[in-house]
Amino acid sequence: MSLLNDPCATPAELADRCEEAGLDLAAAPTSSDLEAVGAFMAQWRRVVACSEHEPRAATLNALMLEYASAPWLTDHAGTGWHLHFREPDVDVPRQIAALISVGTALHLSGLGMDRLGICAAGECSKAYADISRNGRQRYCSTTCANREAVRRHRATRASATV
Template identity: 40%
Template sequence: MEVNGYRSDGVGAAVAMVNAWTGEQGAAPDVASARGVLAPFSFLVDDLDESALEPLVEWSGQLRAFFEITDLEAAVAHVNVLLARVEVRPRLVDHGHGLHLHHAPSGVPFVQRIRINTAMGLANLVADYGVGRSGVCAAVGCARVFADTSRNGRKRYCSDACANRANVAAHRARRRASAPGG
């Protein structure tokens, strides 16, 4: 799957926000940590201030609900709810990075830009690939989420570390089961 620009930034930001700010291991952000979570996804984080923190955490909870859905119809309905909360006014721009699409005009508040890009990213993910490319990590005890943007679309874990732990545990279980007296 070739995902670039706003698509990957929106999907990646959604995953990062959910994993950083929701669930058992989620933590309420301060401005610096919130900027750190979102900067890798091409957002102009200098606009992020204290007033954005609570709305971002609230939005992250709504994004988490998407990743927990396994039924396509329910996922479509949830994404449509997210999309209804944003005002998308697309336009083509070139500000030194080549011609590309912006989902909102200049001057839209930071939180609204995050909502627009994450909602649009998830909408594109579902439209192109259904719900099989996103979810909650399959590792026992892990509640982090993932979105698979790889070519083969077989990701089921939030990270290589969780995948490796699960594979090692499965290997050890098979060895115990095949051992004499096992």
């Protein structure tokens, strides 16, 4: 979510974020890679913002068709066997796009098609992945949820005094 909610300003920042997330990039990101990742994130935001299951699935399927490949086992880094959903030696933007697309599909198919969205707080447009126990997350953070609760409480009190 951080690449969508807080886009990277430089290729070095993109490299740092990927390293922090445990993603071993095929190469050091370039300015054109950063631009391509930004373009992909704009496409992926359509998946996040879509609240209807069928269009969400169709949009995500199109992204996986474009960026992902058949899964294959690898131990390329010597850190243990794992699945890749991309061809070996793809460029940085394609590597990131494949990971996000397939990861999103696994998240939605495993937890439910409603487990992704845009914050319901009026002034916020950040995305969130709902990993809550009950599947009812509607805000990107506790801060936004609390702010909206205070706003609703004040509105209720104001209408009661009129």
